Amino acid sequence: MMDKTLDKTIAQEYKYGFETDVKQHTFPPGLDEKVIQALSEIKQEPEWLLKWRLKAYRHWLKMAEPGWANVKFTHIDYQSISYYSAPRKKSAGSLDEIDPEILETYTKLGIPLNEQKMLEGVAVDAVFDSVSVATTFKDSLKKAGVIFCSFSEAVKEYPELVKKYLGSVVPVTDNYYAALNSAVFSDGSFVYIPKGVRCPMELSTYFRINAANTGQFERTLIVADESSHVSYLEGCTAPMRDENQLHAAVVELVALDNAEIKYSTVQNWYPGDKDGKGGIYNFVTKRGACRGVKSKISWTQVETGSAITWKYPSCILQGDDSVGEFYSVALTNNFQQADTGTKMIHIGKNTKSTIISKGISAGRGQQTYRGEVKIMKSAENSRNYSQCDSILIGDKCGAHTFPYIDVRNPSAQMEHEATTSNIGEDQLFYCNQRGISTEDAVSLIVNGFCKEVFKKLPMEFAVEAQKLMEVSLEGAVG
Amino acid sequence: MIKIENLNVSIENKEILNGISLAVKPGELHVVMGRNGTGKSTLANILAGKEKYKVTGGSVNFVGKNLLEMSPEDRACAGLFLSFQYPVAIPGVNNMYFLKAAVNAVRKSRGEEEIDAVDFLSMIREKLKIVALDESFIHRPVNDGFSGGEKKRNEILQMIALEPKLSILDETDSGLDIDALKIVAQGVNDYRSPDRSFILITHYQRILNYMQPDFVHVLMNGRIVKSGTMELAKELEEKGYSWIEEEMVEIT
Ligand SMILES: Nc1ncnc2c1ncn2[C@@H]1O[C@H](COP(=O)(O)OP(=O)(O)OP(=O)(O)O)[C@@H](O)[C@H]1O
Ligand SMILES: [Mg+2]
Numbered sequence: 082m083m084d085k086t087l088d089k090t091i092a093q094e095y096k097y098g099f100e101t102d103v104k105q106h107t108f109p110p111g112l113d114e115k116v117i118q119a120l121s122e123i124k125q126e127p128e129w130l131l132k133w134r135l136k137a138y139r140h141w142l143k144m145a146e147p148g149w150a151n152v153k154f155t156h157i158d159y160q161s162i163s164y165y166s167a168p169r170k171k172s173a174g175s176l177d178e179i180d181p182e183i184l185e186t187y188t189k190l191g192i193p194l195n196e197q198k199m200l201e202g203v204a205v206d207a208v209f210d211s212v213s214v215a216t217t218f219k220d221s222l223k224k225a226g227v228i229f230c231s232f233s234e235a236v237k238e239y240p241e242l243v244k245k246y247l248g249s250v251v252p253v254t255d256n257y258y259a260a261l262n263s264a265v266f267s268d269g270s271f272v273y274i275p276k277g278v279r280c281p282m283e284l285s286t287y288f289r290i291n292a293a294n295t296g297q298f299e300r301t302l303i304v305a306d307e308s309s310h311v312s313y314l315e316g317c318t319a320p321m322r323d324e325n326q327l328h329a330a331v332v333e334l335v336a337l338d339n340a341e342i343k344y345s346t347v348q349n350w351y352p353g354d355k356d357g358k359g360g361i362y363n364f365v366t367k368r369g370a371c372r373g374v375k376s377k378i379s380w381t382q383v384e385t386g387s388a389i390t391w392k393y394p395s396c397i398l399q400g401d402d403s404v405g406e407f408y409s410v411a412l413t414n415n416f417q418q419a420d421t422g423t424k425m426i427h428i429g430k431n432t433k434s435t436i437i438s439k440g441i442s443a444g445r446g447q448q449t450y451r452g453e454v455k456i457m458k459s460a461e462n463s464r465n466y467s468q469c470d471s472i473l474i475g476d477k478c479g480a481h482t483f484p485y486i487d488v489r490n491p492s493a494q495m496e497h498e499a500t501t502s503n504i505g506e507d508q509l510f511y512c513n514q515r516g517i518s519t520e521d522a523v524s525l526i527v528n529g530f531c532k533e534v535f536k537k538l539p540m541e542f543a544v545e546a547q548k549l550m551e552v553s554l555e556g557a558v559g
Numbered sequence: 560m561i562k563i564e565n566l567n568v569s570i571e572n573k574e575i576l577n578g579i580s581l582a583v584k585p586g587e588l589h590v591v592m593g594r595n596g597t598g599k600s601t602l603a604n605i606l607a608g609k610e611k612y613k614v615t616g617g618s619v620n621f622v623g624k625n626l627l628e629m630s631p632e633d634r635a636c637a638g639l640f641l642s643f644q645y646p647v648a649i650p651g652v653n654n655m656y657f658l659k660a661a662v663n664a665v666r667k668s669r670g671e672e673e674i675d676a677v678d679f680l681s682m683i684r685e686k687l688k689i690v691a692l693d694e695s696f697i698h699r700p701v702n703d704g705f706s707g708g709e710k711k712r713n714e715i716l717q718m719i720a721l722e723p724k725l726s727i728l729d730e731t732d733s734g735l736d737i738d739a740l741k742i743v744a745q746g747v748n749d750y751r752s753p754d755r756s757f758i759l760i761t762h763y764q765r766i767l768n769y770m771q772p773d774f775v776h777v778l779m780n781g782r783i784v785k786s787g788t789m790e791l792a793k794e795l796e797e798k799g800y801s802w803i804e805e806e807m808v809e810i811t
Contacts, residue, residue, distance in 0.1 A: 502650075507647045508647055508649050510609055510631060511643070511646070512649075512661075513608070513631035513632045513635065514608075514632075515657075515660075515664070515721065516635040516636045516664035516665040517660050517664050518632050518664070525652055525656070525657065525660060526649060529653065529700070
């Protein structure tokens with residue numbers, strides 16, 4: 082029964098796969114120092130940033146693509162990618178300067194940018210290919226002292242802040258994709274929450290890849306000053322195309338004394354078709370530094386899209402009593418592959434980390450949890466709790482778990498739990514016998530499995546995430 | 560209600576049921592007894608639509624429909640309920656949420672509106688009393704960590720919430736303590752009505768002290784070899800099954 086239903090349900094539909102027809106300014110494919118100079122020039126960047134990019138680029142040239150991840154793909158030809166693509170019409174100014182086609186795109190994606198229709202209580206930075214096209218609620222945030230703008234704007238308006246924190250969590254030399262990003266990043270979001278401010282609304286960035294044969298390399302930097310609080314969410318979609326497209330982002334978070342950053346991701350990049358053709362390569366470096374005492378960084382991710390996902394949102398727990406959290410749901414269906422997890426580096430005293438990872442594999446999906454918990458010598462009385470659960474739907478998929486634990490202080494308390502289970506025929510039959518269809522039964526079981534993580538998402542998005550899971554699982558069992 | 564005619568069922572080329580015929584009218588309670596491994600659960604599962612069995616002959620008509628052509632969920636929605644001999648656990652799925660999904664699926668198939676959360680909760684509270692389960696049970700994952708007896712009472716809870724026309728109770732009385740047995744029997748009795756039927760699979764005459772069966776059947780060698788009333792169950796309790804075997808030899 083499983084096989085029959087499985088094969089039937091795997092025909093999933095990706096409803097964000099449309100393309101927007103706008104005139105774009107796109108660099109010809111290829112990468113060298115001239116391209117980086119041209120990019121920096123278009124963005125009217127200061128000298129130091131260009132130097133920073135070139136340093137990254139020169140380092141990148143000496144590096145090799147990492148081969149340790151449990152994912153398979155053909156080598157990426159970095160000279161065949163275009164490193165900049167932006168709508169021709171001027172943007173980032175007022176909304177009426179934006180191409181109506183683009184406004185329409187975001188409306189279709191469920192993120193209206195018009196003042197009248199904006200999502201209540203959520204400020205959005207809309208990134209279209211290489212540039213930010215609009216940021217909503219900017220003025221009301223400004224009143225609260227919160228800076229939320231595109232990265233390009235931040236470089237112009239707040240150069241000191243950018244200079245101070247850019248690359249301070251993920252150095253340009255960190256890894257292959259981070260180095261590449263540092264060299265060619267085009268835009269992204271910047272957030273600064275001043276001392277003692279609780280950001281009055283959810284901040285979110287919506288990433289959209291539109292142009293073909295381009296890579297998206299965005300950069301997000303969030304700084305939460307002492308005793309501040311912010312909740313941030315990113316969403317992503319892309320058109321359906323037969324070619325793979327590269328998305329190599331870097332996200333850096335800095336939390337100072339008593340500050341808290343909650344970072345949520347609902348990743349729904351185009352996963353490729355049911356035969357594994359096309360889809361986004363999502364190679365992302367995300368890291369947060371709990372620099373201050375009692376600071377807290379919490380990552381929540383729901384990863385349903387992308388052909389390949391390679392990401393490990395991590396926390397460096399420097400400040401005493403700081404807290405790091407990682408809550409993850411990753412789903413791989415059809416031919417999707419994901420190698421994801423987290424790193425928790427305990428440096429300060431009494432630091433605490435929690436890892437809850439839920440992996441769902443269906444179709445021929447392959448999924449790896451890879452996590453590292455490191456307790457440094459200085460991290461007296463530190464604690465970690467890790468729980469990694471996998472659920473398999475059908476017998477053609479796989480789940481793998483690689484937890485690395487490195488404890489250098491004997492006062493550490495570590496707890497690790499892991500389970501792997503199947504959605505059993507008996508469970509499905511039990512549900513069927515009570516009148517529940519197999520498809521509903523699967524989503525009931527999967528939602529039950531993910532509940533703990535969904536609970537961590539901001540309310541509005543928990544519902545979205547649940548729906549997304551249902552769509553992504555469509556066809557997994559029928 | 561249901562009419563089973565000359566049903567033949569095999570699993571992995573092994574014939575298990577060979578020529579079962581049984582007709583249950585509305586309001587009737589039929590008891591099916593028989594030795595371990597004679598195919599009682601097989602019969603229950605095949606009626607509920609479990610796929611791994613193969614029907615090699617015969618027919619089943621349920622409320623005017625060809626049952627064997629229907630999907631398991633359609634059978635459930637049409638009013639067929641199976642209380643499982645071994646109810647499976649579904650970790651992570653809240654019992655109440657599950658029950659609500661089931662009730663709404665059945666209602667939807669009848670063209671009725673979905674029940675809202677408040678009405679549902681008060682309905683379930685009433686039914687919990689009938690099966691003497693604590694409210695905490697509906698907030699736990701389905702059957703997860705439930706004791707044997709709790710699972711059986713949870714099955715009955717589902718039955719009275721889903722309001723089926725035909726309930727097949729596969730050894731719902733096994734593993735129950737004396738009080739629980741009375742509770743389950745009482746639950747079934749209260750649920751009996753002229754338009755609801757039951758097929759009760761059991762090994763013990765004990766539960767029949769609390770309810771009035773219309774017929775008692777003995778399943779042997781894949782078919783019903785003897786039918787009678789309450790008296791037959793008592794006789795089986797005293798003498799076991801071998802005398803029936805002997806009787807059969809005499810006949811043939
Ligand atoms: N999946 C299977 N593969 C092989 N044989 C099976 C399978 N399922 C059931 N059987 C066999 O079918 C026969 C009937 O089993 P069934 O569970 O219907 O018996 P039962 O009458 O309910 O017994 P009990 O009183 O012990 O519950 C048994 O011999 C059993 O081993
Ligand atoms: Mg049985």
